[in-house]
Amino acid sequence: MIPRAAKTQRRTRIQEEKEEKILEAALDVFSAYGxxxxxxxxxxxxxxxxxxxxxxxxxxKEAIHRALLDRMLFTWLEPLRAFDPQGNPESxxxxxxxxxxxxxRDFPRESRLFANEILQGxxxxxxxxxxxxxxxxxxxxxxxxxxAKAGKIAPCDPYHLIFSIWATTQHYADFDVQVQxxxxxxxxxxxxxxxxxxxxxxxxxxxxxx
Amino acid sequence: MIPRAAKTQRRTRIQEEKEEKILEAALDVFSAYGxxxxxxxxxxxxxxxxxxxxxxxxxxKEAIHRALLDRMLFTWLEPLRAFDPQGNPESxxxxxxxxxxxxxRDFPRESRLFANEILQGxxxxxxxxxxxxxxxxxxxxxxxxxxAKAGKIAPCDPYHLIFSIWATTQHYADFDVQVQxxxxxxxxxxxxxxxxxxxxxxxxxxxxxx
DNA sequence: CGATAAATTGACCGATTGGTAAAAGCTTAC
DNA sequence: GTAAGCTTTTACCAATCGGTCAATTTATCG
Numbered sequence: 267m268i269p270r271a272a273k274t275q276r277r278t279r280i281q282e283e284k285e286e287k288i289l290e291a292a293l294d295v296f297s298a299y300g301x302x303x304x305x306x307x308x309x310x311x312x313x314x315x316x317x318x319x320x321x322x323x324x325x326x327k328e329a330i331h332r333a334l335l336d337r338m339l340f341t342w343l344e345p346l347r348a349f350d351p352q353g354n355p356e357s358x359x360x361x362x363x364x365x366x367x368x369x370x371r372d373f374p375r376e377s378r379l380f381a382n383e384i385l386q387g388x389x390x391x392x393x394x395x396x397x398x399x400x401x402x403x404x405x406x407x408x409x410x411x412x413x414a415k416a417g418k419i420a421p422c423d424p425y426h427l428i429f430s431i432w433a434t435t436q437h438y439a440d441f442d443v444q445v446q447x448x449x450x451x452x453x454x455x456x457x458x459x460x461x462x463x464x465x466x467x468x469x470x471x472x473x474x475x476x
Numbered sequence: 477m478i479p480r481a482a483k484t485q486r487r488t489r490i491q492e493e494k495e496e497k498i499l500e501a502a503l504d505v506f507s508a509y510g511x512x513x514x515x516x517x518x519x520x521x522x523x524x525x526x527x528x529x530x531x532x533x534x535x536x537k538e539a540i541h542r543a544l545l546d547r548m549l550f551t552w553l554e555p556l557r558a559f560d561p562q563g564n565p566e567s568x569x570x571x572x573x574x575x576x577x578x579x580x581r582d583f584p585r586e587s588r589l590f591a592n593e594i595l596q597g598x599x600x601x602x603x604x605x606x607x608x609x610x611x612x613x614x615x616x617x618x619x620x621x622x623x624a625k626a627g628k629i630a631p632c633d634p635y636h637l638i639f640s641i642w643a644t645t646q647h648y649a650d651f652d653v654q655v656q657x658x659x660x661x662x663x664x665x666x667x668x669x670x671x672x673x674x675x676x677x678x679x680x681x682x683x684x685x686x
Numbered sequence: 687c688g689a690t691a692a693a694t695t696g697a698c699c700g701a702t703t704g705g706t707a708a709a710a711g712c713t714t715a716c
Numbered sequence: 717g718t719a720a721g722c723t724t725t726t727a728c729c730a731a732t733c734g735g736t737c738a739a740t741t742t743a744t745c746g
Contacts, residue, residue, distance in 0.1 A: 280713090280723075298596060303512030306704060318706080319724055327704065378595055381650075385591055386508055388653045395657035403658050420681070425659060426674035433647035434640045440591075441643070443598045447605035448613050449635060464636035471630070472682035490693070490743080516734060528736080529694050537734065 285323050288313045289337070292330045297378040300386055301331055328390075335383065335391055338376045345369065346402060346428075351409040355418045356475045363431055363465050370439035371458050377439035403428060420474035427473075434465055495533050498523045499547070502540045507588040510596055511541055538600075545593065545601055548586045555579065556612060556638075561619045565628045566685045573641055573675050580649035581668050587649035613638060630684035637683075644675055 291312035295304045306327050310317040324330040345365040350358055370377055388395055403425065410424035438445060438461055449457065501522035505514045516537050520530040534540040555575040560568055580587055598605055613635065620634035648655060648671055659667065 284723090299512050300510045300592070300596070301513070302509050303596070305702080307702080316725060317704090318726085321705065322723070325705090381591075381595055382510070384651050384654050385588055385595065386510070386513070388657070392653070392657065395654055396660075399654075400658050400660065420677075422677065423670055423674050425662075426671055427678075429647060429651075429655065429658075429671075430644045430675070430678060433643040433651070437639060437643035441594050441639075443602070444594050444605055444609075445639060447598075447602065448610050448639075450606075450610065452635075460633055461636055461639075464633050465640070467630075467632065468637075468640060468678070468682040471684060472678040474681060488692075488743090494693090515732080517732080526695060527734090528696085531735065532693070535735090 281323070284313075284315070285333075287315075288320055288323055288330065289334055292334055293375050293379060296331060296334060297375040297382065300382040301327075301390070302386075332390060334379060338379060339391065339394055341373075342369070342376065342380060343399065343402060346406060349406050349409065351412075355413045355473070356470065359419075359431075359469060359473065359475070360466050363435060363469060364462055366431060366435035367438065367458070367462050367465065370435050370437075374439035374442060377436050381436065381440045418475075420472075422473065427469075431465075431469065434468075491533070494523075494525070497525075498530055498533055498540065499544055502544055503585050503589060506541060506544060507585040507592065510592040511537075511600070512596075542600060544589060548589060549601065549604055551583075552579070552586065552590060553609065553612060556616060559616050559619065561622075565620075565623045565683070566680065569629075569641075569679060569683065569685070570676050573645060573679060574672055576641060576645035577648065577668070577672050577675065580645050580647075584649035584652060587646050591646065591650045628685075630682075632683065637679075641675075641679065644678075 288309065291314075292304075292309045294312055295309045298304075299308075304327075306317055306320065309330065310320040313320060324333065345362055348365070349362055383389075383391060406428065407424035410419070410422075410427060413419045414421040414424075438458075498519065501524075502514075502519045504522055505519045508514075514537075516527055516530065519540065520527040523530060534543065555572055558575070559572055593599075593601060617634035617638065620629070620632075620637060623629050624631040624634075648668075
């Protein structure tokens with residue numbers, strides 16, 4: 267009856283397909299309207315199924331939202347996790363910026379889902395922010411601080427450095443409409459490369475690297 | 477009957493007070509939930525009046541939202557407008573960053589209202605973005621480009637520079653929950669000054685100023 | 687004061703919200 | 717096949733949504 271508690275403990279092929287389809291549709295809707303602004307009917311429509319059918323796979327609106335956030339939070343922190351204390355500051359920071367920027371380009375909906383959640387007070391992921399996220403940032407902040415102490419980069423507040431990289435890279439996903447409106451038809455093709463070059467330069471010179 | 481079209485063309489004292497109270501309450505609600513996530517009942521509650529009474533002053537939910545956006549958009553662009561082509565790059569950019577950061581500190585709800593609107597595709601202010609905003613940015617971009625050509629700052633894409641300043645400064649208002657979660661109790665007092673110092677350093681060194 | 691206009695309210699409307707009940711249709715394993 | 721369980725649908729629910737209405741209360745002004 268209830269798929270997630272099926273006797274078999276195994277998920278059917280149909281289950282996997284439908285849940286995937288629902289999450290895909292839900293990502294569209296939640297990222298565009300936030301949790302409260304999104305409706306189950308809208309998601310069901312986008313997923314091409316009836317509302318009761320959707321609610322057969324996810325019992326509540328919150329359950330869909332939570333599933334999306336869980337899946338997203340992991341991949342979202344991947345670039346920061348990949349930050350290597352053994353690497354040299356230049357390539358590490360440079361590739362971190364690039365990876366975050368690539369995520370904004372390739373997964374703008376995920377970025378907006380996250381932004382909506384934070385913007386509205388992070389009611390569903392407060393614990394994840396104060397727990398795992400904070401721990402990871404603390405760890406990487408120590409790495410950056412060590413680099414500064416070793417004279418490899420200019421001394422700076424590592425937390426605000428990380429915030430700045432987050433802000434500037436995610437800006438291109440979250441505020442895309444504004445970016446498009448301001449840039450107009452200018453450099454329609456190489457926009458990503460332009461942003462990457464600018465941000466890498468900014469942070470490299472800003473940190474007195476090279 | 478309808479206050480905004482009163483015979484007198486003048487607004488009563490009561491009208492001004494109540495409209496102010498409504499906009500104040502609406503700012504709370506819209507900035508926290510976005511347009512679709514906010515409800516009139518909620519705003520009426522927060523404003524301490526009945527829903528029909530609120531609708532006596534603003535005919536629709538959209539009217540309240542639009543009034544908020546109009547008022548906000550003007551002040552929001554003030555710092556960029558104050559950007560002085562005659563001034564020297566260092567003090568202009570430095571004070572622009574500081575002013576934007578002060579706005580994030582002093583008017584976080586306005587920042588989030590704007591962020592919500594952009595995030596959700598800017599359905600209500602698309603024209604303002606493509607019109608007045610773009611024009612203003614184009615103008616200031618020319619100034620920055622001239623500074624670069626004159627060798628006063630390192631050559632860089634002025635648009636992405638402006639985007640970066642927007643992103644980093646507004647981040648402290650829009651993503652406040654995340655910033656709080658990561659920083660914890662650290663430097664509870666001087667947080668604003670820390671951010672200001674970091675950002676000014678970053679952009680000054682990034683632009684090879686001084 | 688009295689009269690006229692402005693402000694406020696409770697009752698209400700149709701549409702939409704998140705979600706449920708139950709029965710019908712469909713797969714799968716034996 | 718057939719029976720068991722999985723999937724889907726139709727019909728429906730109470731609550732809430734944005735908004736209206738008529739009637740009442742309150743402020744303003746000569």
